[in-house]
Amino acid sequence: MAVIEIEGLRKEFRRLRGGRNVAVDGLDLSVEHGGVYGFLGPNGAGKTTTIRCMLGLVAPSAGMTRVLGSETKHLHTVIDRIGSIVETPTYFPTFSGRRNLRLLGRVDGIGPAAVEAVLERVGLADRADDIVKHYSLGMKQRLGIAAALLREPELLILDEPANGLDPAGIKEVRQLLRMLADEGRTVFLSSHLLGEVQQVCDHVAILARGKCIAQGPVADVLARGEAARMVVKTEDMENALEVLRAAGFEAVINPDHILVTAPAGEGSRITRALASKRMYVSELRPMEVSLEDVFLDLTKDDPS
Amino acid sequence: MRLLGIEIRRAFARRLTKIVVVIALGGILAAGLTLFFKSHRATVFVGPSPQQQQDIRNEQIGECMRGSLPEGIGVAPGSSIPPVGTAERQNFCEKFVGQQQFGGFQDKRFHLTDIADIFKHLSVWFAIIAWLLAASYIGAEWRTGMMSTLLTWEPRRIRVMVTKVIAAVFVTFVVVMVLQALLVGALYPAAAYRGTTAGTNEAFWRSFSYIGLRSGGLAVIAAILGFAAGALGRNTAAGLGAGFVYLAVIEGGLLGGLIPSIRPWLIVGNAIVFVNNERNPDIHGRSPTQAALLLLGYAVGLWLIATLVTKKRDVT
Numbered sequence: 001m002a003v004i005e006i007e008g009l010r011k012e013f014r015r016l017r018g019g020r021n022v023a024v025d026g027l028d029l030s031v032e033h034g035g036v037y038g039f040l041g042p043n044g045a046g047k048t049t050t051i052r053c054m055l056g057l058v059a060p061s062a063g064m065t066r067v068l069g070s071e072t073k074h075l076h077t078v079i080d081r082i083g084s085i086v087e088t089p090t091y092f093p094t095f096s097g098r099r100n101l102r103l104l105g106r107v108d109g110i111g112p113a114a115v116e117a118v119l120e121r122v123g124l125a126d127r128a129d130d131i132v133k134h135y136s137l138g139m140k141q142r143l144g145i146a147a148a149l150l151r152e153p154e155l156l157i158l159d160e161p162a163n164g165l166d167p168a169g170i171k172e173v174r175q176l177l178r179m180l181a182d183e184g185r186t187v188f189l190s191s192h193l194l195g196e197v198q199q200v201c202d203h204v205a206i207l208a209r210g211k212c213i214a215q216g217p218v219a220d221v222l223a224r225g226e227a228a229r230m231v232v233k234t235e236d237m238e239n240a241l242e243v244l245r246a247a248g249f250e251a252v253i254n255p256d257h258i259l260v261t262a263p264a265g266e267g268s269r270i271t272r273a274l275a276s277k278r279m280y281v282s283e284l285r286p287m288e289v290s291l292e293d294v295f296l297d298l299t300k301d302d303p304s
Numbered sequence: 305m306r307l308l309g310i311e312i313r314r315a316f317a318r319r320l321t322k323i324v325v326v327i328a329l330g331g332i333l334a335a336g337l338t339l340f341f342k343s344h345r346a347t348v349f350v351g352p353s354p355q356q357q358q359d360i361r362n363e364q365i366g367e368c369m370r371g372s373l374p375e376g377i378g379v380a381p382g383s384s385i386p387p388v389g390t391a392e393r394q395n396f397c398e399k400f401v402g403q404q405q406f407g408g409f410q411d412k413r414f415h416l417t418d419i420a421d422i423f424k425h426l427s428v429w430f431a432i433i434a435w436l437l438a439a440s441y442i443g444a445e446w447r448t449g450m451m452s453t454l455l456t457w458e459p460r461r462i463r464v465m466v467t468k469v470i471a472a473v474f475v476t477f478v479v480v481m482v483l484q485a486l487l488v489g490a491l492y493p494a495a496a497y498r499g500t501t502a503g504t505n506e507a508f509w510r511s512f513s514y515i516g517l518r519s520g521g522l523a524v525i526a527a528i529l530g531f532a533a534g535a536l537g538r539n540t541a542a543g544l545g546a547g548f549v550y551l552a553v554i555e556g557g558l559l560g561g562l563i564p565s566i567r568p569w570l571i572v573g574n575a576i577v578f579v580n581n582e583r584n585p586d587i588h589g590r591s592p593t594q595a596a597l598l599l600l601g602y603a604v605g606l607w608l609i610a611t612l613v614t615k616k617r618d619v620t
Contacts, residue, residue: 013618052619052620058618058620075459079459088449094319103310107458108306108457
């Protein structure tokens with residue numbers, strides 16, 4: 001069952017001095033129930049605008065979004081099953097974190113016990129009585145995650161939740177998101193940190209300039225990257241490059257290794273070619289492909 | 305109702321609400337104390353000191369002797385003024401000028417009945433406070449981005465706007481009525497112990513209560529206008545600036561000055577009619593109730609526009 005459906009979503013913003021800025025351009029997306037869905041792309045790709053359309057904050061210029069089966073105009077019927085963060089979460093700056101959460105909780109009749117539970121869960125219990133304007137960006141993000149969790153939502157829509165967090169905080173958030181997904185919730189995670197997301201997501205969609213350029217299970221998207229390559233290291237790199245090319249391999253030399261375009265199964269052929277010329281490899285391994293590589297690969301021909 | 309309860313609670317807990325109340329309480333206390341210590345003299349002579357009076361008399365006698373009569377000095381019909389330089393002239397000048405009195409005695413006690421006029425004048429300030437609180441209440445939410453967070457909890461924007469304006473109106477009305485009650489409490493000792501409470505019969509208190517309610521009513525109208533301006537500008541400063549520019553420049557200067565026929569439809573004139581509870585020929589002889597309804601119509605109209613704009617406009 002799809003928890004998020006987006007069909008032909010387009011959003012244009014009019015500029016003050018005339019002209020239009022197309023933030024989202026004909027986006028189609030379907031997010032199935034369960035797991036962590038990564039919504040990736042560089043800054044300005046249209047991720048936040050898409051999320052704002054999903055949450056009814058921005059009206060689409062064309063197309064539609066459906067969240068938990070409800071279109072935007074009926075969003076109020078399912079909003080209590082959704083927890084969300086849109087960009088940097090904002091709360092009443094002169095109220096404490098705890099008081100902010102209690103105020104929000106009262107909207108849905110959520111009591112103080114639930115507030116304390118989410119504060120513990122995001123590691124903010126010790127600073128919950130500090131006023132929010134004294135919070136660091138990372139603490140504000142934690143407060144935002146706490147607010148998103150307050151309703152025990154079945155769908156979490158999180159826009160850059162790791163913004164401003166230190167490495168330990170990013171790791172904690174990653175573990176928390178994985179835990180939430182393992183509890184049976186769906187986490188829709190928007191981020192420009194492709195490497196981070198790769199570690200936690202089951203499915204991803206990659207957005208560039210308002211368009212979806214790839215989507216599917218992480219393994220499938222990774223497979224869309226450049227052809228498999230092998231990293232080769234020897235003592236005499238220059239001669240080794242000549243030998244490999246003579247053996248029919250496409251190879252390039254990098255400062256400390258040779259990159260050979262070949263699948264992992266070709267390892268024995270590489271060693272045999274080099275050994276026949278009395279050259280011995282000190283390292284031979286398949287090059288890991290990351291979402292970042294895939295993204296750069298998919299967008300390298302984009303003239304804009 | 306839950307959202308309304310939260311909004312009211314939050315509006316009372318806002319820092320600006322507390323600051324405004326504390327400043328107003330300080331002013332009320334200062335006014336009460338000042339009046340208490342200044343209203344103990346039953347009658348006070350108002351005019352020049354005895355020495356100054358003597359100097360004025362001598363100067364006027366001198367002028368009279370030289371030939372010119374000071375203002376207010378005259379002789380009975382049929383009598384003649386003695387010629388300059390004669391002894392009769394000197395007697396005449398000393399008799400008439402020398403008997404003149406300068407200044408007089410006034411009742412400087414604080415009369416409790418004066419609070420009616422005080423409250424009419426203060427109603428402007430209460431309206432300004434109401435505008436400020438309401439414009440800031442919604443404007444600050446937009447400026448900080450809290451509105452965006454709230455809309456992810458309650459996406460029905462019209463419901464949010466209705467709830468918020470009710471909260472803003474309720475809180476400003478309560479603040480203004482409580483401040484007025486405290487002001488009466490602060491001024492009463494000055495009248496009871498150092499002044500006079502003469503004339504404060506049942507009819508006075510009934511009339512005075514209506515003035516207080518009309519002042520509260522004007523604050524409610526100002527709060528709705530301020531709220532709408534803050535919501536349209538999505539900023540406190542925009543809400544306050546719009547109010548100032550409209551009342552001081554557009555209504556006070558341009559519209560009122562250049563188009564006299566529009567005066568009966570302007571805010572300030574109708575507010576004066578409403579608070580003073582007096583018809584004014586310049587405002588088409590409109591009754592206070594009609595003036596109040598007109599003002600309320602303006603406020604609700606502007607709020608409706610702000611609500612429709614809020615419903616349509618993107619939250620970015």
